[in-house]
Amino acid sequence: MPRPPRDDFEGAVHHVWARGVARLPIFRDNADRVTYLHHLGRIVRLKMWRCLSYCLMGNHVHLLVETPEANLAAGMQRLHSVYAQTFNERHGRSGHVFQSRYGSKLIRDDGQLWTAAAYIARNPVEAGLCAQPSAWRWSSHAAVVEGAGPAWLDAARLLEYFSTLGGDPLTRYRDAIAGGSAE
Numbered sequence: 001m002p003r004p005p006r007d008d009f010e011g012a013v014h015h016v017w018a019r020g021v022a023r024l025p026i027f028r029d030n031a032d033r034v035t036y037l038h039h040l041g042r043i044v045r046l047k048m049w050r051c052l053s054y055c056l057m058g059n060h061v062h063l064l065v066e067t068p069e070a071n072l073a074a075g076m077q078r079l080h081s082v083y084a085q086t087f088n089e090r091h092g093r094s095g096h097v098f099q100s101r102y103g104s105k106l107i108r109d110d111g112q113l114w115t116a117a118a119y120i121a122r123n124p125v126e127a128g129l130c131a132q133p134s135a136w137r138w139s140s141h142a143a144v145v146e147g148a149g150p151a152w153l154d155a156a157r158l159l160e161y162f163s164t165l166g167g168d169p170l171t172r173y174r175d176a177i178a179g180g181s182a183e
Helices: 030-047 072-091 110-126 141-146 155-163 169-178
Strands: 012-019 050-056 060-067 103-107
Touching (some): 012 072, 012 110, 030 050
Antiparallel strands (some): 012 103
């Protein structure tokens, strides 16, 4: 039986995640993480996505992506197939890298977006990998806070979503990540 199609349309925002097969690492070292970010940047540009947030963990990845065109599935398929080929070649292995196709949740309102952004940024803290979200090198959080990151990371667009609360959007973002109320 075919899988049901995902909700995707022009201008949609998605929280996307993917886990390694059998919960094995999809990133064995920093070189793998650099490679994944390189491929992610290429897909963001190619598919004209707005990458609002990302976090690379050991055995999974989280993305917050806005798709001006309805092309999430095509972009994720390309991203993960190219990364899996690179990963397998580099590590002398074959077979699946990802457990299954990626998971995604359509973000339907600002509250869901604020929650997803906080969840993604806090993921390494909750996993015990660091004490503060800004300490995790493989997340976009520090780049958003410091205003420095890859050209394909659309931190300005992410902060626009926090501007609807009034006041300074960066302060609202920081508060949401720190566990304070965004509203």
